[in-house]
Structure formats: C-alpha cells, structure tokens
Amino acid sequence: MMALDRGDRPGRRDRDLRITTRTPWPMMLPALVAVLFLLLPLAGLLVRAPWTDLPQLLSEPEAFQALRLSLVCATAATGLSLFFGIPLAWILARSRRPGISVLRALVTLPLVLPPVVGGVALLVALGRRGLVGRYLDEWFGYSLPFTTTAVILAETFVAMPFLVITVEGALRTANQGLEEAAATLGSKPFATFRRVTLPLIAPSLVAGSVLTWARALGEFGATITFAGNFPGTTQTMPLKIYLLIQNDPDAGIALSLVMLLVSVAALALLRDRWLSSGARL
Amino acid sequence: MTGASPPEATVGASTIGLDANIVVGREDFELRAQVRVGPGEVLAVLGPNGAGKTTLLRALAGLLALREGHVEVGGARWDDPAANLFVPTTDRRVGLVFQDYRLFPHLSVLDNVAFAARARGARRGVARTGAAQVLERLGLDSLAARRPDQLSGGQAQRVALARALASEPAMVLLDEPLAALDARTRLEIRTELRRHLSAFAGPSIVVTHDPLEALVLADRILVLEEGRIAQTGTPSEVARRPVTEYVARLMGLNLYSGCLAGPGRIVLDGGGELRTATRSVEDLAEGSRVLAVLSPGAISLHLGELPQGSPRNVWTGTVSGVELLTDRVRVAVTGAPDALVDVTAAAVAELQLSPGQEVRLSAKATEVTAYPAP
The missing domain is CATH 2.40.50.100 (RNA polymerase II/Efflux pump adaptor protein, barrel-sandwich hybrid domain)
Known part of the structure; x- marks a missing residue:
C-alpha cells in the first residue's frame, strides 16, 4: 500500500492511496518565479512601510478624506450594481429570447475594456456636451462630470459586470425545480424569486458583491478621466496614492498599506469560496 | 395572460373531480390520454420509464401547456387551448409531490409547510400556526425545526406530502413518491400514504412504475405505455386480466x-x-x-x-x-x-x-x- 504512495514522503498522516504525480522541474521553476513575482512587491511594501510615522501619516485629514470617499463611493457603486445588476443577471440567465448572448457580451464588455476608455466613453455620453449630458445641463442645469456622483458612476460602470456574471452563473446552476415547487404552492414569480431563488444564490451574491466592491475601490482610470481628481469630492484612495507617490513616497506607501489591508479583508470574506478551490458551496 | 379566474371558489365543491383530455407533444414524443378521477378517488398511473407519466403530471399541474384537449378540476377549467385559456400553476391549487421532494433547503420544515400560506399572503405567524397543525396531524411535529438536509429520505417524503396537503390543494399529484426510499421505509410510508390519500377529499393521482405500489395505493389503475393508455381498470382487473405484455410481466x-x-x-x-x-x-x-x-x-x-x-x-x-x-x-x-x-x-x-x-x-x-x- 505504501509503495503506491510515491509522491508523498513516508510517514505522512493521511495515507492517500492515489498515485500522486511528482511535479516536473520545468513546471516547478517557472511556478516558483511566479510566486516570488507576485509576493515580492507586497513584501516590499511591508518592508519599506514607514511604520513609525504611520499613525501620523494616516491621520492626515486629506488621507482620511480620501479613504472615506473611497469607501462611500465603492459601497454606493456596489449598491447600484446589486439593484440593477441582479435583475439583469436574471434576464441573462433565464430569458430565451434571441439576441441574449449578444446582450451578455455587450454588458460584460467593461470587464475587458481599458478603464480609461470607459471614462472617456462616460464623458462622451454624460459630459456637459455629451449625448445625454447635454440635456441634463440644458434642462436641469446639472453637470455630472467632476462630482462625487461621477465617481460612483465610473466605479459602477467598471465593477457592475463582475456582479452580473457571478450572479448569472449562480442563477444558471440554481435548482429551478425548487422554483417549480414554489409555483405549485401558489407563489407568484417575483415572490418565488425573493423567497426561494435569492436565498439559494446568497453565497454567490456575497462573493459577487465583494468582488464588485473591491474592483470599485481600486478603480483609477475611469474615475480620473470622468470625475477628475479633486480632493474631498472625487479624489479617491488610488488617485491620492498616485499623486502622493511622486511628492511624498512615505505617505503614498502608508496609504497603499491600508488598501492592501482592505484587499486582504475582502479575500478573507471570499475564502470559503475561492481558497478551497470550489469544494464548498 | 388568461381570462380565467383562479379556481379558489371551487375548492370546497369537489364533487366533480378531474376531467382531462391531455395532448402534449415534444418533437419525438406525444402523450395522448383521457384521464378522469372522481373526488376522493386515487388513480395510479403505471408505466415503464419514458411512457409519459411525469409529463402527464406536469400537464395537469400547469408546468406544461396542452397542445390540444382540456384540464378541468372541480368544475373549473385550467387549460383549454381551443378556448385560449391557461391557468398558470400558481393559481391551480395542485399539491404536487415531486419525486425528488424539492424541499426548500434554506427553510425549516415548519417554514416549508407554511410556504403555501405565506405565498397566498398570510402573515408569518398565522402561516406557521397552520403549518404546525398540519405537521401535528401527520405526526411530524418533532421535525418542525429541522432543515431538509437533516431529514432522512422517509422523513423528507413525509414533509413533502405535508407541504402539498397544507396548500389546501384541489387535487393531489404524487410523482414516484416511494421510488427514492429503501425497502423497509417504503413499506411504512406506503401504508401512511394510503391513509392520507383516503382522507383527502379531492382527486389524487400517483405516478409509479412499481405494480405493488399501484395495487396497494389506488382505487383504479391507468397503464400508460409510449404516450398512450394501454389499460384502465380496478387493481384486481388489471392484475388478473392484463392486456399488454408490459402489464403481464409486472403482474x-x-x-x-x-x-x-x-x-x-x-x-x-x-x-x-x-x-x-x-x-x-x-x-x-x-x-x-x-x-x-x-x-x-x-x-x-x-x-x-x-x-x-x-x-x-x-x-x-x-x-x-x-x-x-x-x-x-x-x-x-x-x-x-x-x-x-x-x-x-x-x-x-x-x-x-x-x-x-x-x-x-x-x-x-x-x-x-x-x-x-x-
């Protein structure tokens, strides 16, 4: 029995009877380099962090302001994505109309679109002279660009597709038999969605929300293009860090550290789904 | 949608039972069956796999629309393509027990059974009280707090039936109710099922491929083969005078x-x-x-x-x-x-x-x- 156990060192506690394949060195070496490459910069961040000045750097009003704005905008963008994205995901998953696959491709385009291009597109559409923005300005005297609302819209534009594809996948694999059962019990379609479908896809909903929120939090290109870089109203953390790193690297690193912390927290929230290679629901 | 009013008004008036002429077609399969079940009567639909048994249930429940014919329960029309009438499943009041039970995994047994009342607008407390009464009547009150994944097969089957009965159905449909159970549990549940179905005032249909189940549970047996009715009769008629090779083999x-x-x-x-x-x-x-x-x-x-x-x-x-x-x-x-x-x-x-x-x-x-x- 132990003879089969070639890949494992003898004496391991779990005596796995599968023949585990040894990793060939042409795979091992590049993989090691990849791991180093991914982790080294993060380690660098920790090493170079101005630990002693950290409290002082982070209590700067401007830093705090940027952090708060980032959190508020990312949360708002996630809320918008949930409100509009869940129904969209439902239609993409359930509708059998022709053209649905084209629609799916179109709405997930922001996933692969360079964010700067997204920002430009938003300006062209919603800017003061934009397709729609022109009327906002003419009729209501309201100009969207360079406002906090613009930040939220830019982040929603970039991040919502993450929610849509996550939720759509969950809806696709969710047990539709349960929806049939609900119908036989007199439940109308929307009530069934609320009472049966939504609770069933809750894990994916959480995962999708965390992904969306993290993506919105890190958004840079679309935001700076469409909303500009005004402290207090549109200057989010990534923008602030980019600015600081040129003039005051220590402060920039300190804020980066905060973002790293937030990302690790987001990953921890997802750990059940992602770190266990999809074993658990 | 449809011009039909929901058949709520006819729930008590179950003197007419089910009258259906079902024609449903898929590309490679067509089901044609005249089905009549009196109030309080239990009809077993017996047939090999692929005979159209489940399709028949789905058509009756409104999960599948008829191509021709009609479905009428308790005097209310539920489906009639010629008259362009189709009452959606939601408004049909069918108690359908699925073969795989389909209990809601995120709800307790009590809330599963209370689901129909909630869906029809009852407050949570009222719905739960009603559900608790049903569970007690069926001797399942000890399971009320459990989740479906904490139930054995037999228990899940009982809860599925309780949930269907709690929805105050005009008709009860059971799809292979005992197929997923082990032999001993099957015997137990079969006896219970017989009792519950006799107590139910409306028409019931049990789909099965097990002749014993059909003989024990049903007042009348309908044999379905390749989408057509091969034979109908009382259990003893079917058992003693089979008209197809399939039934003869079963018996x-x-x-x-x-x-x-x-x-x-x-x-x-x-x-x-x-x-x-x-x-x-x-x-x-x-x-x-x-x-x-x-x-x-x-x-x-x-x-x-x-x-x-x-x-x-x-x-x-x-x-x-x-x-x-x-x-x-x-x-x-x-x-x-x-x-x-x-x-x-x-x-x-x-x-x-x-x-x-x-x-x-x-x-x-x-x-x-x-x-x-x-």
Whole structure:
C-alpha cells in the first residue's frame, strides 16, 4: 500500500492511496518565479512601510478624506450594481429570447475594456456636451462630470459586470425545480424569486458583491478621466496614492498599506469560496 | 395572460373531480390520454420509464401547456387551448409531490409547510400556526425545526406530502413518491400514504412504475405505455386480466393473444394453442380475438413421461434461461408458445435444468384464464 504512495514522503498522516504525480522541474521553476513575482512587491511594501510615522501619516485629514470617499463611493457603486445588476443577471440567465448572448457580451464588455476608455466613453455620453449630458445641463442645469456622483458612476460602470456574471452563473446552476415547487404552492414569480431563488444564490451574491466592491475601490482610470481628481469630492484612495507617490513616497506607501489591508479583508470574506478551490458551496 | 379566474371558489365543491383530455407533444414524443378521477378517488398511473407519466403530471399541474384537449378540476377549467385559456400553476391549487421532494433547503420544515400560506399572503405567524397543525396531524411535529438536509429520505417524503396537503390543494399529484426510499421505509410510508390519500377529499393521482405500489395505493389503475393508455381498470382487473405484455410481466403472468377456434380452444398468434375452461368466453363467436393468461406457477415441467390423468395443455419447448427468485426458480422456455415457469429449487436440481434442454410443459385448462381482447 505504501509503495503506491510515491509522491508523498513516508510517514505522512493521511495515507492517500492515489498515485500522486511528482511535479516536473520545468513546471516547478517557472511556478516558483511566479510566486516570488507576485509576493515580492507586497513584501516590499511591508518592508519599506514607514511604520513609525504611520499613525501620523494616516491621520492626515486629506488621507482620511480620501479613504472615506473611497469607501462611500465603492459601497454606493456596489449598491447600484446589486439593484440593477441582479435583475439583469436574471434576464441573462433565464430569458430565451434571441439576441441574449449578444446582450451578455455587450454588458460584460467593461470587464475587458481599458478603464480609461470607459471614462472617456462616460464623458462622451454624460459630459456637459455629451449625448445625454447635454440635456441634463440644458434642462436641469446639472453637470455630472467632476462630482462625487461621477465617481460612483465610473466605479459602477467598471465593477457592475463582475456582479452580473457571478450572479448569472449562480442563477444558471440554481435548482429551478425548487422554483417549480414554489409555483405549485401558489407563489407568484417575483415572490418565488425573493423567497426561494435569492436565498439559494446568497453565497454567490456575497462573493459577487465583494468582488464588485473591491474592483470599485481600486478603480483609477475611469474615475480620473470622468470625475477628475479633486480632493474631498472625487479624489479617491488610488488617485491620492498616485499623486502622493511622486511628492511624498512615505505617505503614498502608508496609504497603499491600508488598501492592501482592505484587499486582504475582502479575500478573507471570499475564502470559503475561492481558497478551497470550489469544494464548498 | 388568461381570462380565467383562479379556481379558489371551487375548492370546497369537489364533487366533480378531474376531467382531462391531455395532448402534449415534444418533437419525438406525444402523450395522448383521457384521464378522469372522481373526488376522493386515487388513480395510479403505471408505466415503464419514458411512457409519459411525469409529463402527464406536469400537464395537469400547469408546468406544461396542452397542445390540444382540456384540464378541468372541480368544475373549473385550467387549460383549454381551443378556448385560449391557461391557468398558470400558481393559481391551480395542485399539491404536487415531486419525486425528488424539492424541499426548500434554506427553510425549516415548519417554514416549508407554511410556504403555501405565506405565498397566498398570510402573515408569518398565522402561516406557521397552520403549518404546525398540519405537521401535528401527520405526526411530524418533532421535525418542525429541522432543515431538509437533516431529514432522512422517509422523513423528507413525509414533509413533502405535508407541504402539498397544507396548500389546501384541489387535487393531489404524487410523482414516484416511494421510488427514492429503501425497502423497509417504503413499506411504512406506503401504508401512511394510503391513509392520507383516503382522507383527502379531492382527486389524487400517483405516478409509479412499481405494480405493488399501484395495487396497494389506488382505487383504479391507468397503464400508460409510449404516450398512450394501454389499460384502465380496478387493481384486481388489471392484475388478473392484463392486456399488454408490459402489464403481464409486472403482474408476473404469461400473456397470450390469439383467436377463438371452437369451444375453449385458442389458436395463439405466436404459434401453438391453448385450451381454456373459462366460461366467459364460451359465448364469444368463433374467430373472436381473445387474450389468455397463465400463471408461471400453474405450469409444470417434465423431462420424460407425463403423469397419468394428464392435463389438456401439453407442449414441448427448450429451456432458454434459469433465474433464481427469492423463494423459487423461474425458468424461461421457448416453444409454441413461450412460457415462464416457476419451479422449486429442488426441482431444478432434480431435473438438472440448463439452457438448451428440451422439456415438456403442461397446464390444466382451468388454469388458463381467457377474456376478450380490447
């Protein structure tokens, strides 16, 4: 029995009877380099962090302001994505109309679109002279660009597709038999969605929300293009860090550290789904 | 959508039962079946896999629209393509127990059973009180707080039935209710199910491929084969006078079709002939189509001389298979006609039966039951 156990060192506690394949060195070496490459910069961040000045750097009003704005905008963008994205995901998953696959491709385009291009597109559409923005300005005297609302819209534009594809996948694999059962019990379609479908896809909903929120939090290109870089109203953390790193690297690193912390927290929230290679629901 | 009002008003008036003429088609399969079930009556729909049993239930429940025909329950029309009428499942009040139960995994047993009341707008407290009463009535109150994944198969089946009954259905439909259970649980639940279905005032339909289930649970059996009704009748009629090979096999009988050629003499379609002492075919004209059944236990096997006072049906054949059943051995014999013969294990040893062996078969004329072919 132990003879089969070639890949494992003898004496391991779990005596796995599968023949585990040894990793060939042409795979091992590049993989090691990849791991180093991914982790080294993060380690660098920790090493170079101005630990002693950290409290002082982070209590700067401007830093705090940027952090708060980032959190508020990312949360708002996630809320918008949930409100509009869940129904969209439902239609993409359930509708059998022709053209649905084209629609799916179109709405997930922001996933692969360079964010700067997204920002430009938003300006062209919603800017003061934009397709729609022109009327906002003419009729209501309201100009969207360079406002906090613009930040939220830019982040929603970039991040919502993450929610849509996550939720759509969950809806696709969710047990539709349960929806049939609900119908036989007199439940109308929307009530069934609320009472049966939504609770069933809750894990994916959480995962999708965390992904969306993290993506919105890190958004840079679309935001700076469409909303500009005004402290207090549109200057989010990534923008602030980019600015600081040129003039005051220590402060920039300190804020980066905060973002790293937030990302690790987001990953921890997802750990059940992602770190266990999809074993658990 | 439809011009139909929900059939709520007719729930109490269950004096009419189900009247349906179902025509449903997929590309490669068509189901055509006239189904009538009286109030309080239990109909078993028996048939092999792919016969259209589940399709029939789905059409009745409104999960599938009819192509032609109609569905009427308690005097209310639910589906009538000619009149462009279709009442959606939501408004039909069918208590459908799915084969895989389909309990809501995120809800407790109590909330599963309270689901229908909630869906129809009852407050949570009211719905739960009602559900608790149903659970108590069915002896399931101890399970109320559990989640579906904490239930055994038998318990899940009971809860699924409770949930269906709690929705105050106009009709109860059960799809292979016992198929997923082990033998002992099946026996238990079958008895309970019989009791609950008798207590239900509306029409019920149990879909099954298990003949015993159909015989025990149903007042009437409908046999469905390849999308068509092969036979309907009371359990004893179906068990004693099967009209298709499939039903005969289920009931463990040899079935022969042929023509009457003189009094008590049947010339079989597959070759050979049988003598019968059945009185009911005496009045039939010569040449009438008849069916005859012969129980495998009523046929004897011999190798040499026949015993004295020999029975009226004697023929030869070749053993083609020997299969051990729990308490006897079933021997398949090809000849004119073919036959399944039950013998004791001792007889197999004594006769040293093996495939390819020539044997003589004999059966008394009184054991051959004949009846007109449908």
